[in-house]
Amino acid sequence: MNTKTIAVLTSGGDAPGMNAAVRAVTRTGISSGMRVMGVRRGYNGLLNRDVFEMNLRSVSDIINDGGTALFTARSPEFNTPEGVKEAADNCRDMGIEGVVVIGGDGSFRGARDLTKAGIPCVCVPGTIDNDIASTEYTIGFDTAMNTAVEMVDRLRDTTESHDRCSVVEVMGRRCGDLALQTGIAVGATSILVPEVPFDFQRDIIDRMMFTQKTGKKHFIIVVAEGVGGVDKLAKDIEAKTGIETRATVLGHVQRGGSPTLRDRVVGTVMGYYAADLLYRGKGNRVVVMHDGKITDVDLNEALNMTRTFDKQLYDIAHRVSI
Amino acid sequence: MNTKTIAVLTSGGDAPGMNAAVRAVTRTGISSGMRVMGVRRGYNGLLNRDVFEMNLRSVSDIINDGGTALFTARSPEFNTPEGVKEAADNCRDMGIEGVVVIGGDGSFRGARDLTKAGIPCVCVPGTIDNDIASTEYTIGFDTAMNTAVEMVDRLRDTTESHDRCSVVEVMGRRCGDLALQTGIAVGATSILVPEVPFDFQRDIIDRMMFTQKTGKKHFIIVVAEGVGGVDKLAKDIEAKTGIETRATVLGHVQRGGSPTLRDRVVGTVMGYYAADLLYRGKGNRVVVMHDGKITDVDLNEALNMTRTFDKQLYDIAHRVSI
């Protein structure tokens, strides 16, 4: 027997493209003959019963909006055995037989617990950090990268006009993907990520000096949040090279904005896929991108995977930025 | 023995991201110990010897520029046996031992001919149309799609304010990929592509009427260039539904603009890859994306492949736009 009533929620940090996924879950669910409930503010909405039935028009004109139309929040209450039990009881009480959880690793662990408590969940990776081991791509990553690139392109103008060096911190606490991709795209002289230790002299100063000798007069250094310390770094670079150096932290601006095509399309396909899994009676799954294609994996297995950083791409990045 | 002097050219229609590829070819080549020559205006530059030696700084600050810094042109003279011979002779004369050709299918055929005439070529797919059978992705596609989406998002504002229907033609003469992806991203009610025959009543009118009943009041229809006829289509829709309908052709605006992150990164990696192939003495290859990864295939085989349209994605697109 198929699941008849499903719910969808967004949890953790918001990410552009989450709305495309919510929309696809809703439309796919309804057109499959299921009822689809929207849950507001993540797992909190399951605890507070802040849940409403959606129709085809509930998700109209949201695909181009950043953020999440269902809102999101952290939920310390849910992160307890009692909280999970209460949420599961509430689901049963409201007739919710499956939940699509759109969010990051933390949200996935909640989904695993909720599944164990009897409410099958399907997870969709939505986070700008691309820091989920089980998938090559997370919804929101492309928008965040393009926002970072656009901002660094602006910085480049003033950096170039003044023959300066700019040290830019982009998001990514544990994961250097955003820094790596952004660094390639802006032609950064050095890219610092948490996955690769760096040597100040060899990886920054020597690289600057080498390119300066070939005529380069302005420099961009991209630093992942997880490496941090951009103010000190800027001072050290200026002290060592004599080149005027400024630090910039791009910050939360990277989280927002109308999603790029890629986040809308991947969000749509993953949302479709998630609703279809619940329709076919499958829970405890994560929708992932693997070899460029959308598929699904077991939720427990997904949570046990470890990320691998693309060191080869990192090397290519530095090979061409000379 | 490795190739010592290589050249790089861009040919056919320009595409955002070509500059990232030119830059990566140049920097990778030079840092491998090769000389790298820039060729202006495609194969014409080989015929006219419009060729110059590049250094590391020749490609500075171009990664964020649209178009191609090497210029491009059609070359009817090259497309003759005499033209190919002359180009090959010129290459030999100038010491060019390999050429990276960045362009589309037509440019690849020129590269095959030039390879046969004794100058090994490596091709890099650069065209906004994504219409090359051997690769999942062509440089410029992501930028063109995002430009189309941004423009349709603008159209949506006025379409919605007036309760209208907009019929929008996007690029893609033989290939519906740009229309399909754009259509998903803007939530188009119908997407018309050359690969899938459509029925006016069933695929447009019925879909509009169905969603209108659920409360929808404005509609977007995305049409690939290869289907065309948007003016007539708009009139027919208005006549049949009574909904005011306007046609828009996005046109050449889709070709330009600062490349998105994806086109900069894919352009960089493919350019690196191409220069490395020539460095390792390999010619007659095409750099491609396969299963989301960059690799290479034989040029003759590549030219014999046939494209397959993603009908499943097409169906998902229409499933969620209701």
Added chain:
Amino acid sequence: MNTKTIAVLTSGGDAPGMNAAVRAVTRTGISSGMRVMGVRRGYNGLLNRDVFEMNLRSVSDIINDGGTALFTARSPEFNTPEGVKEAADNCRDMGIEGVVVIGGDGSFRGARDLTKAGIPCVCVPGTIDNDIASTEYTIGFDTAMNTAVEMVDRLRDTTESHDRCSVVEVMGRRCGDLALQTGIAVGATSILVPEVPFDFQRDIIDRMMFTQKTGKKHFIIVVAEGVGGVDKLAKDIEAKTGIETRATVLGHVQRGGSPTLRDRVVGTVMGYYAADLLYRGKGNRVVVMHDGKITDVDLNEALNMTRTFDKQLYDIAHRVSI
């Protein structure tokens, strides 16, 4: 005695920034102690009584949206003596004692008629064309110009890569302001506007030939909609110069998009001003920009003014694009 209940509507073509004006009318009205009614779809809403009371939150989060949240429509029924009388009667019946009309010249004539029928109106100029004689600036103009510039900047990439000429039609049926400003901003070789007759040889060909002699290889010609004929023009230019020439019509894309800062700020100040006029019992006025400042003029006088084209700016434009 002050007006106690006022209404606000948007009429004619939509323009980015209208929402800022609606928001400011609403908030200013309510904070002055008045009731503010929103009217949907222009004058039609007064005929159909499609009117709703607004509160402070009714206009939340619309300042950054293109189009108009109140929708707009043409209203042939209203444009008759009977229609005006019915609208006035409906206003009286619903207790509406004054109306803010946001739109263009045609909408202003409706406001004059409604004022004569006993419902004092205050007009706010909202149209992307900047074609209203009584004001230096109309809401939406800045956004439309910047959209046109952004699109031509994209065209420039491909035009430059191919050594081509691009002939671009921008909006402006009777008014060349959008073409003139856009032409200056993109460095157009020639700008054709309805207000200034042009000579094909002298104003286009000779200018192209002169700059070509100094080394210029790509050309942009900006043409106002009111001049039109871009396809023929492109053919004629190509025939005469031998330079490959393409025509592009930017079209309705220019109407939409998130408003620029200027349209949000001018919309806000004009909306504030309009509500304040009604609050102070003044009707039959148009809010205008004069010498860079917001003020108001008599509606009848406004409708009798004639526009003057800035010929001096036109001459400067051509002086620097050589």
Added chain:
Amino acid sequence: MNTKTIAVLTSGGDAPGMNAAVRAVTRTGISSGMRVMGVRRGYNGLLNRDVFEMNLRSVSDIINDGGTALFTARSPEFNTPEGVKEAADNCRDMGIEGVVVIGGDGSFRGARDLTKAGIPCVCVPGTIDNDIASTEYTIGFDTAMNTAVEMVDRLRDTTESHDRCSVVEVMGRRCGDLALQTGIAVGATSILVPEVPFDFQRDIIDRMMFTQKTGKKHFIIVVAEGVGGVDKLAKDIEAKTGIETRATVLGHVQRGGSPTLRDRVVGTVMGYYAADLLYRGKGNRVVVMHDGKITDVDLNEALNMTRTFDKQLYDIAHRVSI
């Protein structure tokens, strides 16, 4: 007798639109029959004789670039009587009979000194801060404001998704114009500028509480750099209201980017105007915007003027953001 050879330089902080002004000075100068010299890196270029003759094509394709193609720098050497004398001597030696100086107040003081030393200067206001008393508008202001608005619009997405408050610092050390205009455009609940003292409880907390009662759940506070202290402010707001609050400093990103139409057009007209003044033998002038029109004032008088903050606009801003 007219000035025969003039020079143009950009000084102080770079601003988008400076290139439009440089281009217009160059083209206007040459087409008037003058020689035009480009000076690199501000007054330093006059000291180092880093000067080159420009032709019509020297300024091609720069109107859409951010930053300044002539580069800019601070020049402590120039800011001494000896430095000014040396620069004037160098000018005489190189035959430079007049200089167009594009920059801010500090640069204008240098121009006054250089004029006194015998080289007539004409100043063009170029700074993103709009902090020059003699003109209503400075080149670069519109681009910087729109960049700030675009970034805050992105912040708004995540602020809204999380029901948060965002405290955003925008540029403007002495001048609150950028904060004021940005604050209006993003619908900020409070705007803090150096020109108007604020009361934490009344101007921030009370305003947040009032709007919260009407249903508002997310808040944006815009703070000028000259007020600063956003981290502490965010903590204080969170402590007082219980609403999660984050601080963001937009930083140097606001300085760059392709100029908006307004900065390109105003830059063009002011540049034209400056070259024409020198052509007509007038020095010691500042090109300004007054009542929305471009005109010129005496340089000494300009430097003695004091700015007036638009308190009325400030009040309107807060009137409509409730």
